[in-house]
Amino acid sequence: MDTLEQLTREARALANGTPISPAEAELGRVLQICNGCRYCEGFCASFQAMTRRLEFGRADLHYLANLCHNCGACLHACQYAPPHEFAINVPRAMAQVRGQTYGDFAWPAPLGALYRHNGVALSLSLALGLALFLWLAARTDAPVGADFYAIFPHNLLVSLFMPVFGFAVLALGLGVRDFWRAVTPATTGAPVSAPAGAEAAHDVLRLKYLDGGHGEGCNNADDAFSLRRRRAHHLTFYGFLLCFAATSVATLYHYVLGIPAPYDWPSLPKVLGAIGGVMLCVGTLGLWALKWQRHPLHGDPSQRSMDYGFIVLLLLVSASGLALWALRGQSGMALTLCVHLGSVMALFATLPYNKFAHGIYRSAALLRHAVEKRQPNTLGLGGE
């Protein structure tokens, strides 16, 4: 039966010109069983969206996989999980298809594949390579006690960072546009309404689906519920936003208000950057520790390098930024500045291919979910 079903799905996908992958076939098999069982239907948006479907085409699988937050709850609740012969592992099947979508929708695609398999090595070599390049280009004759802009003039920094930032925005924009176009017809095709947008924003900003569906948190190392993963994600996410806000406010000060950089404590850019840097540092250390302790059946082991690559870069950016503050005006400042700028550049260059892109696709999937759930359920078999 399974083989016939799989062959039918593959034939349909081939007729559409898109061969179904082994990961997609496995997620389709798992979801057919879950759709009959429905024990987990209240856990998260993925299960709610699943109950509106009897069949799972390629776009449905991509949509459902990106709705999953990999909280692990459905693995620990499942009576058919390994070693049962059904071997139902929803978080892993979702993660494998999700990982595939990062490659499918990445622009340009070869960079996505390269990062996926060599995340840590690529992140570190890019950050250190750029730091070395900056060190060679730095004005090493700047006197001890001088500020950052005696080493790299402000305009030079802007001309170095703007193309990298522009590339990240363009690549991410093209990727999410293609993802949106692919999943919209599979999610009723209805346009986004204000209430749907507000609900999706609320769910994204609160990381609602890391609460395990009951508010006690997700599973990490074992059956126990914990909110630590949600808190570490919040610290990382809001720390990153505060650091970005610090840079944006500094740009506004410099170019619009005519208050030239650098800025000292307690100016707004400095306060935002310091609080954001500490939050980012603590959050990424927490994510690293939680990932290290993660249950071996959670997620997709082949994506570990990509996950750690992103965490390493965020940690390097935040730790070097805080060290730079402590070393300002001292002899180690120039080298620390090169490491900081190199890691920030590497972070932006890899944003379209790392976990940041996954956050953007997940937000798009949550928005489609908020739209879809407001449309009539044509199956009439349950769900929301």
Ligand code: SF4
């Ligand atoms: S994960 Fe297991 S328990 Fe949950 S719906 Fe699927 S088959 Fe049922």
Ligand code: SF4
């Ligand atoms: S791992 Fe969590 S978020 Fe993903 S499908 Fe299972 S319950 Fe939902």
